[in-house]
Amino acid sequence: MRNLKGMVEGSIITGISLIFLLLSMYTPIGIMQFFMPIPFIIYGYRHGLKQGIWVILINIALSFFIGQFFGLVFVFFAGTIGIVMGVLYxxxxxxxxxxGGVITTLVNFIIGLTISSQLFGIDLVEQFKTLMRSSLETVKNMGSVLGSQEQINQTFEMYHRFIDMIDLILPVLLINSAIIIVLFNHFFAVKIMKRLDTPIPQLPPFREWRFPRSIVYYYILTMIALSIKSVYEINTLKIIVSNLYPILQMLLLAQGLSFLFFLAHMKGFKKGIPIIVSIVAILNPFLSQILIILGMVDLGFHLRNKLKV
Incomplete structure (x- = not known):
């Protein structure tokens, strides 16, 4: 009976997955590809790893007829992330x-980059850089509506420097992308599973997030390494520091925002207030630096514990 239920639900999941694939590849709403792991999350949670693998294989076989190689890639990518997350929930x-979802996503990224390079001779990173440069030139040609020529040149020079650094900071870009994809699917999976009366564990409220105190020390050491030219010129250290620094910054920024939400909750402010303040702060580089310092103080001196007393 259980196998029959699994087969029926597997057929439903397969149908939903293929509909998402069709919408992603052949309609303007390509964003549907970001929702593709969710059916697999549900199935993995309900029926486990073994049956989940069979559903992935069936979906891969059928997706080839719909989207050929790219359809196969989309389904493999979504299926593996979804089943791993569903089982671990x-x-x-x-x-x-x-x-588990972030690690699976990173492995998929690496597999995709390797296959495209070794089997098809396609350097996806270089193609992405070329596309970005082309887009920048298109926007630059509209410069008359963007401001003075000097400001435009400075802005685009900064963007071109960033594009040139993509090879160096590729690991952190992949990690950030993986985190965004997984958190996006987690958010919607929680909502959908709650509606299906099979709730999955949720992350604690953002105001309760606390990262390890050691992050502060790693951040300080990374800043010192960046300031020492002789250290930064060593290629291996340059790659490590260039990727570690933005990750640590992101964690400390999240810690500062978490403290902001904690403070707003403690003072009884409405939920919308810290959200608006956070958006403004993230978009302003100066305010972002203040939040990073706030995150360091909170971790280093257990600031919120002192406020609770």
């Missing part, structure tokens, strides 16, 4: 599913 906490 069976614990008491959401964090293992989040970490």
């Amino acid at each position: 069976k614990g008491d906490h959401a964090l293992p599913a989040i970490i």
Whole structure:
């Protein structure tokens, strides 16, 4: 009976997945590809890894007839992320599913880059850089409506420097992309599974997020390494520091924002106030630096514990 239920739900999941694939590849709403892991999350949670693998294989076979090679890639990518997250949601906490999803996404990225380079001779990173440069030139040609020529040149010079650094900071770009994809699917999976009366573990409220105190020390050491030219010129250290620094900055920024939400909750402010303040702060480089410092103080001196007393 259980196998029959699994087969029926597998057929439904397959149908939904293929509809998402069709919408992603042949309609203007290509954003549907970001929702593709969700059906697999549901199935993985309900029926486990073994049956989940069979559903992925069936979906891959059918997707080839719809989208050929790219359809196969989309389904493999979504299926593996979804099944891994779904199986790991069976614990008491959401964090293992989040970490498992991020690792699976990164492995998929690496597999995709390797296959495209070794089998097809396509350098996806270089193609992405070329596309970005082409887009910048198109926007630059509209410069008359963007401001003075000097300002335009400075802005575009900064963007071109960033594009040239993509090879160097590729790891951090992939990690950030993986985190965004997984958190996006986690958010919607929580909502959908709640509606299906099979709730999955949620992350703790953002105001309760606390990262390890050691992040502060790593951040300070990374800043020192960046300021020492002789250290930064060593290629291996340059790659490590260039990728570690923005990751640590992002974590400390999140810690500062978490403290902001904690403070707003403690003072009884409406939920919309810290959200608006956070958006403004993230968009302003100066305010972002203040939040990073706030995150360092919170971690280093257990600031919120002192406020609770």
